[in-house]
Amino acid sequence: MLKLLKNWMVKSKSTNNLDIKGGPIPHHIAIIMDGNGRWAKKRALPRSAGHHEGMKVVKKVTKLASQLGVGVLTVYAFSTENWKRPKDEVNYLMKLPEEFLNTFLPELIEENVQVRIMGDKSQLPEHTLKAVEKAVIETQHNTGLILNFALNYGSRYEILQAVENIIKDYKNNEIDGNINEELFSNYLMTQDLKDPDLLIRTSGEMRLSNFMLWQLAYSEFWFADVLWPDFNEDHLIEAIAEYQKRGRRFGGI
Template sequence: MFEKFRKPKKGPVAISEEEIVKGPIPNHIAIIMDGNGRWAKKRSLPRTAGHHEGMKVVKKVTKLASRLGVKTLTVYAFSTENWKRPEDEVNYLLKLPQEFMGTFLPELIEENVRVRIMGDKDAIPAHTQKAVDKAVNDTKNNTGLVLNFALNYGGRAEILDAVNHIVTDFREGNLQKKVDEDLFSGYLMSAGLQDPDLLIRTSGEIRLSNFMLWQLAYTEFWFTDVLWPDFKEQHLLEAIYGFQKRGRRFGGI
């Protein structure tokens, strides 16, 4: 059913930043960064090389999103299902935040970007926790774009966690009102953030992969065959341009 949203295999459309900022800019863009392993395989490189190259793309996309006035950029860095991958790849993926924050943190601070994390941090290695906690703390007073990393995150786990916290609060007498959408959203890991306006998924796959299942209810989807390490600034501009051409009615007329 999503086939009509698949983007054709062609180069990015030549769209300028100046042209894009004339239209509505998504307040919140979420990205499923897919295709790192396939990018590496096509070049006879280890899968870790694709993940390393993909990390560089996050930097470029973050800077562009910040310039355009995007308020939140959420990137799916490591899912609760990624633990099923080979141990050496998992270990590498969980070292990437340390490398990313170590090299990019000064630029994030300079760009007025605020780092945020959503996911189960308790299960990730101490060195990863230390790196992300430092990034969150060092950027907490920044007022620009929020760079939100979904790390050891799963949409179903998030919803179950919210339900269990609601049940606990009710039993302990801390919850006196009826559970509505606003209250439930406040129990999610994305509490305080607006729901994504635009979801981008790379690599040609057309599925959500357990990502922000509650928050994506009225999000516009944009799929591309481009592998994440090949994703350029022009691809982001093309995605936003496509978003600007859509009519968002949220069930109305």
């Protein structure tokens, strides 16, 4: 891994002075992939072109994260609010997972990547769900990086579902009335994953947009002005380098 990092630093123009080879690699990185539409607009292209280019970036970032030893990469692919977008755009976005996974699945398997999905599956089109579930099944025994797609995901929905299920289990005497953080976390969609160490958001926006509100309570945030289709391996290295400079005290001294 150290050799890989050194090679990236030599090749990079923007990060060649950043020494990250001796620092901790975040176990869980979460990414809000923002700016696809603006990237396309700047080039007088349809928004779909930006989304298509953005999926190529997911591929590059996944490969590098896997090689660096990142344990979990959660990408915000489609939010519960994205249904408000124009129908043609939504339809295209629902086709992207199928296109991405059908072409990239052999490489994911070769990289020992395990695919997961979190979100409300009930509203997803059958072809979208079928493609994702196929990737989940075919990679379920892989032991490397977990590529976790937040698809039709909203944190408020997730938290409300957790509360409803806790109430149901309490009424059924499956749990007692002692509700603590550990128990609550076990009712979230990330129940067997550690909370993100690092959140990356592209496009210059500085908000969470209903993404992992509980899990990001003590995560380090890194915001970049670059639009997601222009995000590259050097930016990921830069984000990790910045993460390594931070002092994580989790409320302590």
